[in-house]
Amino acid sequence: MAKLVAGTYGDALFELAVEENLTDSLMEEIQMVQTVLKENGDLEKILMHPEIPKQKKLQVIEEVFKGRISDALTGFLRIVVTKGRYKNLPDIFAYFIARVKEYKKIGVAEVTSAVPLTGEQKRRIEQKLLDTTRYKTMEIDYKVDESKIGGLMIRMGDRIVDSTLRSRLDRLTGGLMKISLESEKEGVQAS
Structure with a gap:
């Protein structure tokens, strides 16, 4: 199931990247997001916590990433959180990066x-x-x-x-x- 989710979301992000000619910039932004998430355990705890409402999680995404990454990736993160798929984000990013490398x-x-x-x-x-x-x-x-x-x-x-x-x-x-x-x-x- 996790592979299916990673593939579905990763393909959607990849198609957007190719369509908008953003493959290189999204790769860089994703690496930055991965670093931020890895270095800030509290942020991950907030985004994973089942008791914290989605609206609060979306607000945190906006506060942390708005202006630092493209609107395309911020919007993608909002969709992932809204759909309750945040735990799949590492697999989604890995799938996306692999698709871009194949493409290039x-x-x-x-x-x-x-x-x-x-x-x-x-x-x-x-x-x-x-x-x-x-x-x-x-x-x-x-x-x-x-x-x-x-x-x-x-x-x-x-x-x-x-x-x-x-x-x-x-x-x-x-x-x-x-x-x-x-x-x-x-x-x-x-x-």
Whole structure:
């Protein structure tokens, strides 16, 4: 249900952004709103509290954001609060940002390696991703996980390319276990 809500509201905001040529400015404003909400726990408590009337919440939205963000985003926040969907705001914003990045052909990837990568290795990975996808630019988050032993694991959305030694060893172990079980099974049947 949360994905459906995020998609519905995120699509509406995205369509407005494209129609009004506001994709870049709304991205910046959303990041600012996220920062304000993260740094002001009391504001979030007010907007989430079931006992506080919606009219008071709308007044708080106006006082905090009016003049600091566009009327389009202020109006969107008012709709989200009015419809009682404030708790879905982080998912709505994440969905919107992902849609804008797709629209602008910005790929997002997570690359995990067993050791830190050099600048040249990172450049080659980025170039390979650009060559094998439809993206024009990449945002890559590099992580180190020593348990991977060697190789790389690349995650882009719901796609994963895992060429780590750990995954190869796991597959090899699984294959050997299967062979061992089949051999035992054949031995039992022969008896």
